[in-house]
Amino acid sequence: MKILTVVGTKNTGKTTLVTMIVEEMVKRGYRVGTIKHTHHDFDLEGKDTWKHRKAGAELVVGSGKNTFFMVNEQLSLENILKNISNITELDYIVIEGFKSSNYPKVSTTEVKDDFTITNVDVFKIKPEDVVSIVDLVEKRSYDIIPGADCGECGYKDCIEMSKAIIQGKTSEDKCKMRKLKEVELYIGSKKIPLNPFVQDFIKKSVMGMISTLKTEENDNINEKIELWIRNLED
Numbered sequence: 001m002k003i004l005t006v007v008g009t010k011n012t013g014k015t016t017l018v019t020m021i022v023e024e025m026v027k028r029g030y031r032v033g034t035i036k037h038t039h040h041d042f043d044l045e046g047k048d049t050w051k052h053r054k055a056g057a058e059l060v061v062g063s064g065k066n067t068f069f070m071v072n073e074q075l076s077l078e079n080i081l082k083n084i085s086n087i088t089e090l091d092y093i094v095i096e097g098f099k100s101s102n103y104p105k106v107s108t109t110e111v112k113d114d115f116t117i118t119n120v121d122v123f124k125i126k127p128e129d130v131v132s133i134v135d136l137v138e139k140r141s142y143d144i145i146p147g148a149d150c151g152e153c154g155y156k157d158c159i160e161m162s163k164a165i166i167q168g169k170t171s172e173d174k175c176k177m178r179k180l181k182e183v184e185l186y187i188g189s190k191k192i193p194l195n196p197f198v199q200d201f202i203k204k205s206v207m208g209m210i211s212t213l214k215t216e217e218n219d220n221i222n223e224k225i226e227l228w229i230r231n232l233e234d
């Protein structure tokens, strides 16, 4: 799941650009999700879900033709990305906002930082510009930053490597940890980087343990396996 952010000040066309990028990605056959960062409340006053929240519910789920989950707190971007990857498999997440994140940015103003892949004037944009932007995003975007800072890619840490991807100097597949994602470990909402050896060790241990269980799911395991350890005190 590669990540792109669309950043810029108010009324510079961020939402318009997000929809254009999403449409082009979907046209290319990608499965895409979006995140919108805002300082406002998403729930409309007077709606039933708003009343549920007002009554003190910490989590409200709207279930109908579509389903939404509303948590009564602001989650970090990493936490949101983790939850998305638990719910579904996507090729891209396009984020509107989160301008201080370390993910690739398309900016709707002239402001640049180390993670800006291009700046766009949305009011002058042409359809062929959107095609070029998505071409660039395909080459310069990356998945959740592993955070192991092992230096095996030749860069001092994962952030430096991420900047090099943005500049087109390297690619994500030069990092074994980014490439190999068979096993992921989270403690709370923090992702713990696992090198390929540890991933393989955990996978074989869990698969070995599961193979001893008498369950028909055992016959042909080719799905994601989830193991939760709730380290609760007595």
Ligand code: SF4
Pocket: 146, 147, 148, 149, 150, 151, 152, 153, 154, 155, 156, 157, 158, 159, 161, 174, 175, 176, 177, 178
């Ligand atoms: S090899 Fe991967 S995990 Fe290690 S520093 Fe480079 S990007 Fe980070």
